[in-house]
Amino acid sequence: MVTRHSAALRRRMRQRxxxxxxxxxxxxxxxxxxxxxxxxxxxxxxxNKKRVGLIFAxxxxxxxxxxxxxxxxxxxxxxxxxxxxPMMPEAAKSFHLPxxxxxxxxxxxxxxxxxxxxxxxxEYSADVVYPFRPDLxxxxxxxxxxxxxxxxxxxxxxxxxxxxxxxxxLDPKLLPAILREELDQALGKYFGTPGAPRVGQxxxxxxxxxxxxxxxxxxxxxxxxxxxxRNCLHxxxxxxxxxxxxxxxxxxxxxxxxxGKFKFISSSPTGNKNKPRREDLLRSLRxxxxxxxxxxxxxxxxxxxxxxxxxxxHLSLRGEIEFEAIRGLLKNKxxxxxxxxxxxxxxxxxxxxDEFVKHYLADLLRAYQKADQxxxxxxxxxxxxxxxxxxSIRRGYHLFSSAASDAFGCVSCHQDFGxxxxxxxxxxxxxVRPSNLTMSxxxxxxxxxxxxxxxxxxxxPSKMPAVTAPADEEGKKIWDMVxxxxxxxxxxxxPEEIRMRVYSRAVRGIAVNSKNx
Numbered sequence: 415m416v417t418r419h420s421a422a423l424r425r426r427m428r429q430r431x432x433x434x435x436x437x438x439x440x441x442x443x444x445x446x447x448x449x450x451x452x453x454x455x456x457x458x459x460x461x462n463k464k465r466v467g468l469i470f471a472x473x474x475x476x477x478x479x480x481x482x483x484x485x486x487x488x489x490x491x492x493x494x495x496x497x498x499x500p501m502m503p504e505a506a507k508s509f510h511l512p513x514x515x516x517x518x519x520x521x522x523x524x525x526x527x528x529x530x531x532x533x534x535x536x537e538y539s540a541d542v543v544y545p546f547r548p549d550l551x552x553x554x555x556x557x558x559x560x561x562x563x564x565x566x567x568x569x570x571x572x573x574x575x576x577x578x579x580x581x582x583x584l585d586p587k588l589l590p591a592i593l594r595e596e597l598d599q600a601l602g603k604y605f606g607t608p609g610a611p612r613v614g615q616x617x618x619x620x621x622x623x624x625x626x627x628x629x630x631x632x633x634x635x636x637x638x639x640x641x642x643x644r645n646c647l648h649x650x651x652x653x654x655x656x657x658x659x660x661x662x663x664x665x666x667x668x669x670x671x672x673x674g675k676f677k678f679i680s681s682s683p684t685g686n687k688n689k690p691r692r693e694d695l696l697r698s699l700r701x702x703x704x705x706x707x708x709x710x711x712x713x714x715x716x717x718x719x720x721x722x723x724x725x726x727x728h729l730s731l732r733g734e735i736e737f738e739a740i741r742g743l744l745k746n747k748x749x750x751x752x753x754x755x756x757x758x759x760x761x762x763x764x765x766x767x768d769e770f771v772k773h774y775l776a777d778l779l780r781a782y783q784k785a786d787q788x789x790x791x792x793x794x795x796x797x798x799x800x801x802x803x804x805x806s807i808r809r810g811y812h813l814f815s816s817a818a819s820d821a822f823g824c825v826s827c828h829q830d831f832g833x834x835x836x837x838x839x840x841x842x843x844x845x846v847r848p849s850n851l852t853m854s855x856x857x858x859x860x861x862x863x864x865x866x867x868x869x870x871x872x873x874x875p876s877k878m879p880a881v882t883a884p885a886d887e888e889g890k891k892i893w894d895m896v897x898x899x900x901x902x903x904x905x906x907x908x909p910e911e912i913r914m915r916v917y918s919r920a921v922r923g924i925a926v927n928s929k930n931x
Contacts, residue, residue, distance in 0.1 A: 484572035538609030552843035556581040600771040605732040611635040626781035638725030654729030673732025678858035681785035689785040705855040793889020810898025856905035
């Protein structure tokens, strides 16, 4: 169809083809140069077409799914392109991007694409290796409590000052270069690289059988490494050190896997070096850790979470062996022979770091397997009437808040039931604060069995001890504590006299002031 604008259109095509109008302009709609409100910004600022063109010229064409010709605002206030909507509503205004604005960003985008063509690859480069540990080793955390947390991004500086507070640290950089290189080679031999992770070597029958039983074989580790890189590395770091790009800036800090220590475990408390069950790690992935930056990864699917768990165990095994080797060498004047004292029944062919890594790896794998074989079985839950349940809560309150010999004395750390606690140093040298139990936030899980495990097993790396009681009373006492803790955030569930002691401001004020005297 030839319109009265045909001659003008042909002239414009010859002179400035990039300004060729769209069909609605051929129908006689005039271009308008009015300023249009940019409703997608938080402010009500108004931007003219040239400025908007300059902003969107910086967006690569591939991002918008095609060549940029025009951008306009729809009625909803969103920026649309001509490829998305074939016809523009009459109320919408079009934007033209002149070639002089598009060419420089185009060349910059092409150059960036050339240099970063492999950046989106999910696989690690073959040149990427696990770094030798550069940060301080916390040999002994200070016992002194702190009133406030260090500032964001100051975790390593805070650890460097632990010696001033009565703690002890060791600097891996003081290890002689020859020992550092020997240890690095041994770790590479038994654990590979991020792109090709492994546990052990072929020909080692005992280690191979343990690796297979724990699902630490090559295929699971490779897939787990890719998933870890995509979902976990930015917090937990390449080597599992908890020092990814975002790690030092969040609190609580992401877990450092390199000491082989985990907080929320349900394994039997004997003969397994306080190692977690595989199910403990999977539970943290499925539900996340409430009250922290650790989200749930349940949407990844069961297979993917199993693979991530295998890779986390790989990082933990490698990191713990490196940790113990460096600490043992620095504390024993670089004597490799002293390292074998931590491995029961070790019979090395030679007292070398390679032999230490091999024997300690087998010892750790046996501990993990033993932990995985037997979960901590809770005592049967008693059947209560309403009156008996209220009495159980009263007993739980006594166990929690009393300093008597038959009580647990939890209030010594969870001051004012966790509303006024002091910061404490954990075994990683970072500051943690006992939970505020009136808030109904339970990081290790909120099921009754989860609370039972926390009380019975404790949280060893965070200085929360396991409870002790006579065997015939232990189960009943722990369930009394669970009943009290579950009722504590809900005043209506507490017996009246307990509610007054926990939530009455006058009573609370007297109790807190008497403690501070």
